Amino acid sequence: MQLSIGLDIGGTKILALAHDGTRVLGTSEVPTPRDAGRLAETLSELTAALVDEHRGTLGGIGIGIPGFVGLDGVARQAPNLPAAIGLDLGEGLRDRFGVPVVVDNDANCAAWAAFRQDAPDAAALVAVTLGTGIGGGIVINGRLFRGAHGFAGEPGHMVVATGGWTCPCGQLGCWEMYASGNGLGRLARAAVAEGRGASLAAAAGEGGVVDGPLVGRLAGDGDPEALAVLDEYAGWVAVGLVALVNIVDPDVVVLGGGVAALGDALRVRVNSALGSYPTVRSGRSLDVRIVSLGPEAGALGAALLASETAFGADPPPPVG
DSSP, X not given: OEEEEEEEEOSSEEEEEEEOSSSEEEEEEEEOOSSHHHHHHHHHHHHHHHHHHHTOEEEEEEEEESSEEOTTSOXXXXXXXGGGBTOOHHHHHHHHHOSOEEEEEHHHHHHHHHHHHTOTTOSEEEEEEEXXXXXXXXXXXXXXXXXXXXXXXXXXXXXXXXXXXXXXXXXXXBTHHHHXXXXXXXXXXXXXXXXXXXXXXXXXXXXXXXXXXXXXXXXXTTOHHHHHHHHHHHHHHHHHHHHHHHXXXXXXXXXXXXXXXXXXXHHHHHHHHXXXXXXXXXXXXXXXXXXXXXXXXXXXXXXXXXXHXXXXXXXXXXXX
């Protein structure tokens, strides 16, 4: 049995996945090391463990990194994973396992999985991952669009609020400061500070943290203040999507990442917010959906890219 391993490196955890070309065989998850050397070792250990567990022949390895990943598979910028900057993660794995190693932006991987699994007929697909930060991927006419340097599809660092909150990348007012999972928490804490979130503060308790998961839980229970924060958050998500839709003109937009677990509570609000922008709705057929693959999307996309590279797929992804 031929296996492909997908490794999705997040800001807080690494999700590893084994795929046999047809289905996911199993997954494994560990915290993301902050040290560069330990990061590379962990990827190797996860790969070896999955291959051993599923007793297959390893055909390829795919790695998704949250950052600006060049066409050579090396991250040039990674505000949420500085340990990966300048690190050739593919080299060590290729030397150890002797197979092709694909290294790409994590949201590119998620976009490829969404295209293959959710919307194979899409003429132009934009995937946006709302997690620790915001990632994005673009598939046009069945091909991942990477741009001149490999950095295409990084919408999290579009400036949407001039002079706004300081982003880890060094800019002010980046989209991910408002519309990421962490951004949802920031909006909630701002609501508490401004006297609009008493129920959030009470639910967190003394010394507790008002964050995105808390907002999601209370919103699910129908709490009015949490729902108001969620409405505000959806508005910020829409702000970035408007720019993407006007630039790319997709027929499908897929929302993924941790915040996408809110499901229709998020999708309906984002659609409502988008409805106030004439350039988005007039003359377009736009399908905004939540990725069906859940948190496995990035790892699955990495595994699929690795598998397709191993079998000579066109177009080949970057190989580290």
